[in-house]
Amino acid sequence: MGSRASLLLRQEEIEEIQRETGFSHNQITRLYSRFTSLDKGQNGALSREDLLRIPELAINPLGERVVQLFFLEGEDEQVNFRQYMRTLARFRPVDPNQKNNKDGVNSRDKKLEFAFRMYDLDQDSRISRDELLQVLRMMVGVNISEEQLGSIADRTILEADTDGDQRISFEEFSKAMERSEVEQKMSVRFLD
């Protein structure tokens, strides 16, 4: 529980994570507590089942996609604490005081990249019509027919695709999302 968790997280590790992700000391220890409470097997890493056990995530239509994006970074079936923090760090709010945040871990670009990867199922840096259809199906369930979904997908690709290859690349995606207020909407305020 509480005491075991902090015993396993050394000061140097906390400082490294602080440098890498920008979370404060308290936020890191708090999230470490959370990490260990999710880790039912007590083996220092989370599996997909550990994450999908959270009821509010299990009922999220895109819950499985979000979980999948945690697993992109490291070895396939386990997420350790560093990877966990790196992914969560994407959602830190953008600090208005920091002018040059272009390369930060929670920059606008990184947030857009996360959203892009939600759609890009095979990770080939292009969103194809099929992939878009699959994600749309996840979001609407059985409530919209195949043809209607198809026309939504076609229209979306038509609007975003500028180089005519019938797929959406990351640049096209960024351009289309210019006015989508990504910094506000893809940010979570972590309490200290």
Place this chain on the structure above:
Amino acid sequence: MAILINSAVFLWGFSVFPFIVSFTTVIIPALSSLGLCKVYIDCLEWAFEFATNRIQQHDSRQDLNGNRGEQLPDNNIDALKDKNSVAMIQEEERTTLKKVRSFGTLRREFELSDCYHFCRQGIEAIADDSVTKCFSAAELPSWNLLTRTNTHYEFVSMRLTILWVIGFLFRYCCLLPMRFILFVVSVNIFLMTTAAIGLMPNSRYKRHVSKYVSLMCYRILARAFSAVVTYHNKENRAKGGGICVANHTSPIDVIILACDACYAMVGQVHGGFTGMIQRAMSRSEAHIWFQRSEVKDRQAVSNRLKEHVSDPDKLPILIFPEGTCINNTSVMMFKKGSFEVGGAIYPVAIKYDARFGDAFWNSSKYNMIQYLLLMMTSWAIVCDVWYLPPMHRKEGEAAVEFANRVKHEIAQKGGLVDLLWDGQLKRMTVKEDFKKEQQKEYSKLLKVE
């Protein structure tokens, strides 16, 4: 085997019986009426304050080196106090999906940015969620000098460590043996007296005696855990022919409620020690024990409850509708079974002060014996019990709505969060239907040809 152990303990207990009985029934109440309890609690509070200050100083020294980017200007303690009611993430207005009315229809076109909403909700749920929190002990605003609640297991200061060592010795060498003796004594008294009462013929006198004996036994048992309970609104106590419902945090809830009034218990028949206690209880009063096979049959359960409730001479039934132990920060879904039976419902709210000992039983982490040991080595079990006025089911009200209404009252009185989630999520996965609901809601927003 159980009989052998019990008789050995019994004989030992018998030999020191007079001493212990006088100790428990005369000296301790005398001490507590002298305000010993209050003094004890005040000392503990002072120690907790001291511990918190030390830790705070230590932390602020640490953070001077660290990143000051998002430090909240508030005092850490205030932020911590709100921790259990406010999530780890500040709940801003939940970004609802943009609802732009398009000409002609009330829907809007799909946009690629629609996934933001689900991403954000997903990440929020991963960083903190309101359900899994309920199944582990709540964090405390200040350290209470028990290792089990320590999240700052670093060497903070010499004085603090000394205080902790003193506390440790006191708890394990002074309190634990005393409490254990009390526990054994009370169980023995209970077994003897219920056997004696069982031999009496059924009459009003028998019920009278049984009531006093049961109160006495439970009170001694409560002393075994150093339970300091404050009862509010005693005029609303449950009467015969009614059902008493309460929020469930630990098995000790039963002892705490039974110290003040007598109830008929409901439960599954067990073997071994628990079974022996159950049989002993049934000798003096009518309780409802179900066979395993009967538990599955909801109609049978309902019938037996109705039968008991229709007899005003029998004691009110005590039921915990959540069905499982929750960590005392929230109240989870009440199962509707007990609300279909009819009769008056007497709600009771129980709120523990976790500083002196967190009574929550995390059954996936500790078994019963470990849990009892933890309870006996805490400082004390301090709690408030509020008796709420009786509630009846309204005309045409569904059992589920009635259950929610009662739950809401209990949550409000006890200062607990009212959740709609099912406590069984501790062990099982959530139903697909909820996801389908979300998908349906989202699809309603989209404009389709």
